[in-house]
Amino acid sequence: MKKRKRSRSILFTFGIGAAIGGITALLADIMPLAPLEREWITYALLVVLLLMTFRISVLWIRSTKPDDLAMDVDELTLYREKLAHNFIGSTSLFLIVGFGALFTMILEWKESGDLFSGPITYALSLTAILVFYGFSAQMRAIKFHNKHNPEVPINLKKTDGYEEYFKKLDEGEKFEEYRAAYKSFYSMHLLFPAALTLLFIISIFSSPQFLAIAAVSVLWFIMYIIYFREGAKVYQQR
C-alpha cells in the first residue's frame, strides 16, 4: 500500500515537472517573454496607491464621525471593531504597496538620468507624499483602535508594540489571531514555490532573476524555520 502511494507521488511529481516543462516550451514557441516594462509597473503601482488612498480616506472620515445613536450596544461595538480592523488593515496594505512603489520609482528615477523634471520625478514626489499620508492614516487608525479598545492597546512607540497587544488579547481573540496566522502561513507555503517557478520561467526566457530567486528562497526558508522551531517546542517539554 505504502509502495503504491510512493509510486503515485513520484508519478505526480514527474507529471507536474512535465507539465511545467511543456508549458514553458509552449510559451517559448508561441509567446517569447519580453523584458518587463519597469515604467509600466511603477505607474500601475501609483494607480493602485491612488485607489487605496481613496479607500483609507473614506475610513478616516468614518472614524471621525460621532456614534450613531440608533445602534444598540452590540451593533455599535461591532461597527467600531470592524472599522478599526478595516482601517488598520487597509493602511498596512497601503504602506506595503507604497513602499514597493517608492523603491521601484527611486530605482527608475535614478536610471532615468533626468533627476529634476520628467514624469518619473513627479510620480516619485507624489508617491512620497502618499506614503507620508499612509503613515498619518495608520497613526489615526491606531489611535481609533486604542480609544475604543483601551484594554488591548497597540503601542507603536515600542518595538514590541504588537507583542504586548497580542499578550493582552483574551482567549477568543487569540484563537482568531492563530487562525489567521495559520491561514496566512499555509497560503504563503503554497505561494513561495509558485513564485520561485515563475521567476525561474522568467529567467529562462528573459533576464535572469538571481537576486529575486535568492530572496524568495531565503524568505520561504525563514518562514518555515520559524514554524518548525515553534512546533518543536512541544517535544521539549517533559
Next chain:
Amino acid sequence: MAILLNRLKELRARDGLSQTELAKLTGSSRQTISLIERGDYLPSILIAMKIAKVFKMPVDDVFSMKEEEGE
C-alpha cells in the same frame, strides 16, 4: 466526535444582556462571546464557569455535549 452546544443566546435574551455586557461581566471580549455563541470556539473551563456564574446556573445547564451521529 462530540460537539459542544450552548444556550448563550437564549439566556442572554432571558436576562436582557447584550454580548458586550456579558463580555464585561465575564472579563472577556465581545468577539470571544460571539465566537462561543456561534459554536466556532470551545471556551476554556474558566470562561465557561464565569459565564454560568453570570446566569446563576450550573455549567452543564449552559453548555452541553452532544455525540455526533455516525461516529
